[in-house]
Amino acid sequence: MFGRHRRHLNFESAAEHIPHGHGGHGGRGMRHRMFDSGHLRLVILDLIGETPRHGYDVIKALEARCGGLYSPSPGVVYPTLSLLEDQGFVTVEVSAGNKKRYTITDEGRAHLAENQAFLNAINARLAMARSQEAHGEASNDGHPDVRARSPELREAFHRLKGAVLQRVRAGDLDAARVARIREILTQAADDIDKL
Template structure:
């Protein structure tokens, strides 16, 4: 219980018992999007949905978050190598310089074991997306102001 703070230079970070709460000093607050192993699960799930290469995966995550977050190639490509080393994905046949990955049988079994965790991760990513109210919600909000 309680608060603790830290930071460097002109930035001041505040934390509470639930983790990161904000940054003061301008700019957007940044925090780690994925904990250990979570990006692996998201990438594996996206590859299981359809064979993809690294750039496709970055764009798919960006779409899930409504453009609010896109993982860097510097984290995606090493994670793909790790998934390949673990035997969870393999290169699919493809044309051109970019080789898509596809999930292996072992990868599908891993996804089945982690289905609840993956669902929660995907929900969390979708929750990051800015919410665009529907036309009915905009009309309702406008009517309540008059």
């Protein structure tokens, strides 16, 4: 399923398929995938970048980032961790009891920096899903779905996504611009969470 070779993933083209915050396998009866595998790899790498983690810690941190809307299975997380190791983005330290602790590498940090705008877009989508869940906004199948109820929000989100993609595709993202975009998106997500 996952090759044992090292390659860099290009998240620009995948940005058109940022998850909508619905679905997944596990948790609250969801029926659709929460993340494409490329999205999940990037979010897991970001979680490990925050602090070194064991596999179980990754699962719990991912569930927390998704606001309980998604609980990944070990069968999804552990192969992803192996792939990140194969790519050189994380290292593994085995402790007593054969517990593996994953730590981000410099190459992994560089990969996160290269894809920061895309990661911010994923996190903004997750924040929107958490907000919808918190406010009880649901579609007729019980899933949060503000898109159907609010064309204005859908339009605003597409405009935001388009602006981020335009910056990424322009190829002129230096560290200062990435930091500024991250700051803007993080603040927006925080403001939405407080509503």
